[in-house]
Amino acid sequence: MDLCFVSERKGPQGYPSTGFDLAEDDVNYISRCHIAVISCIFGNSDRLRTPAGKMVTRSSRKNVCFVMFVDELTMQTLYSEGQTPDGGFIGLWKIVVVKNLPYDDMRRVGKIPKMLPHRLFPFARYSIWLDSKLRLQRDPLQLLDYFLWRKGHEYAISNHYDRHCVWEEVAQNKKLNKYNHTVIDEQFEFYQIDGLKKFNASDPSKLLPSNVPEGSFIVRAHTPMSNLFSCLWFNEVERFTPRDQLSFAFTYQKLRRSNPDKPFYLNMFKDCERRAVAKLFRHRSDEKRNVQQQATFCCSSAGCCRDGTRDFEETGVDMKFIELGRYVEHGGILVGEVDLAFIC
Numbered sequence: 001m002d003l004c005f006v007s008e009r010k011g012p013q014g015y016p017s018t019g020f021d022l023a024e025d026d027v028n029y030i031s032r033c034h035i036a037v038i039s040c041i042f043g044n045s046d047r048l049r050t051p052a053g054k055m056v057t058r059s060s061r062k063n064v065c066f067v068m069f070v071d072e073l074t075m076q077t078l079y080s081e082g083q084t085p086d087g088g089f090i091g092l093w094k095i096v097v098v099k100n101l102p103y104d105d106m107r108r109v110g111k112i113p114k115m116l117p118h119r120l121f122p123f124a125r126y127s128i129w130l131d132s133k134l135r136l137q138r139d140p141l142q143l144l145d146y147f148l149w150r151k152g153h154e155y156a157i158s159n160h161y162d163r164h165c166v167w168e169e170v171a172q173n174k175k176l177n178k179y180n181h182t183v184i185d186e187q188f189e190f191y192q193i194d195g196l197k198k199f200n201a202s203d204p205s206k207l208l209p210s211n212v213p214e215g216s217f218i219v220r221a222h223t224p225m226s227n228l229f230s231c232l233w234f235n236e237v238e239r240f241t242p243r244d245q246l247s248f249a250f251t252y253q254k255l256r257r258s259n260p261d262k263p264f265y266l267n268m269f270k271d272c273e274r275r276a277v278a279k280l281f282r283h284r285s286d287e288k289r290n291v292q293q294q295a296t297f298c299c300s301s302a303g304c305c306r307d308g309t310r311d312f313e314e315t316g317v318d319m320k321f322i323e324l325g326r327y328v329e330h331g332g333i334l335v336g337e338v339d340l341a342f343i344c
Contacts, residue, residue, distance in 0.1 A: 019102030020112055026096045029088075030120060033065035036127045037140050038120075040069035040113045042098075043106035044077045045283055050091035051136035061092075064140045065121075068093040068132075069113050071101060108242040114215075115234040115244070118222045131216035134278040143277060147219040153267035154226045156219040159210035160245065161271040165199035166191070169212045169245050179241045187240035191250045195257075199249075207256055209268050211249035217274045225264040229255055 022030070030036075041048065051066065068090075070078070075097050078090070085095045103109045113120055117127040126144055130136055147156035163169050170188050174181050199211040220226050232255060236247035255264065 017100050019100050020098055020109075021100040022096060022098060025088075026094075029094060030065070030067065030096070031123055033067070033121050033124050034126075035063055035140065035144070036065045036067055036117065036121050036124050037130060037136065038067050038069075038113050038117055038127055039093075039130045039132050039134075040110050041074045041132045042069075042071045042101070042109050044074045045106065046132040047281070047284065048078060048083060048090060048093065049132065049135035049281060050093060052138075053092065055137060055139055056092065057139045057141065060139050060141045066092040066094060067096055067121075069096050069098050071098055071106075071109075105242060108237065111234060111237045111242060111244065114218070115230050115237065117220065118227045118230065121222075125222055127220050127222065129218040129220070130278060133281050133283055134216055135281065136277070137279055138277040143219060147267060147269065148221055151265075151267070153265045154221040154223045155229065155265070156267040156269060157248075158214045158217065158269050158271045158274040160212040160214045163212045164201065164210040166196060166211050166246060166249055167198055173243055173246065179243055183241055184243070184246070187246060190240075191247075194250070194254070196250050196253070207253055208249060208266075212245050213248050213268065214271050214274060215244055215248070216280075217278050225255075225259075225262060229264060229266075 037051070048068065075095070078084075078095075083090050088094055098109075101109050102112075114129050114131075117124065117129065121127060126148070128136075128140055128143060147153065160169075163172065166188070170184060173179060173184055200206065220230070229251065233244065233247060233251045236251055237244050240247065252264075252266065
């Protein structure tokens with residue numbers, strides 16, 4: 001597989017499509033995006049979660065594209081639930097229907113917009129990836145300022161809320177039958193032969209604060225090193241399993257070893273910060289399995305949702321944020337009059 005394969009374009013004239021086909025109008029829209037918030041729903045796996053509109057500033061509404069990639073099955077479900085795009089939009093989301101999906105595994109298809117936004121958005125300078133199980137709770141420009149601009153980072157992702165060693169992640173994936181055990185074992189053996197070591201939190205020379213990310217929220221500058229890392233990470237997902245947490249540390253460490261003179265400014269922040277900016281919901285399949293339990297719990301508590309269910313949130317350290325009045329300008333864009341400061 002060639003480096004950074006992605007099939008978001010039609011093939012050359014006279015050749016079949018490479019998959020992940022987009023309508024020409026959608027390609028034109030995407031090509032005008034310079035900052036993008038990106039998510040996807042394939043295989044009708046999640047409900048459409050609109051970003052918290054009151055938290056999105058006028059500057060973000062003007063300068064940021066919110067693009068949700070969906071397949072035809074998901075689009076049919078949105079129609080059946082009464083969510084009809086108005087001029088191609090549902091709320092802040094620009095709905096982009098993808099046809100001719102390149103993989104049968106919907107999880108693997110979702111890695112294309114997650115890992116290769118610089119290929120899908122060729123003129124974008126920054127992007128924020130958001131899993132479809134999350135709802136964005138903060139302003140995108142303020143998030144770029146907080147996670148990237150303040151300290152000159154080019155890639156930001158949180159550590160996992162529970163696990164920090166790939167050995168633990170492998171065991172958990174097999175315990176929960178997340179993917180074929182034989183393929184996981186082959187991938188893990190390959191990484192160990194190629195130099196992957198157990199994570200040691202006390203090692204002063206460790207390259208990362210954790211070897212396992214919580215990859216549902218990623219903030220990127222589309223710089224050469226950031227784009228290269230994204231390509232290499234995607235190649236591992238395409239080659240082995242779509243469980244991208246297994247390949248993150250190996251990809252990062254090999255990139256650093258292969259390019260010792262080229263800095264890559266990666267910000268692995270605390271997971272409690274991620275939980276402060278994005279709210280977690282259940283997948284559709286989880287809703288069905290837990291509907292009776294949720295309804296019972298909700299009816300006995302005060303914080304019920306209108307449909308009789310309760311939003312699901314991860315357990316862990318609580319996260320608080322404070323807002324300070326401050327104007328920030330970056331690249332000619334007024335970020336906003338609110339400055340984020342997080343307290344884990």
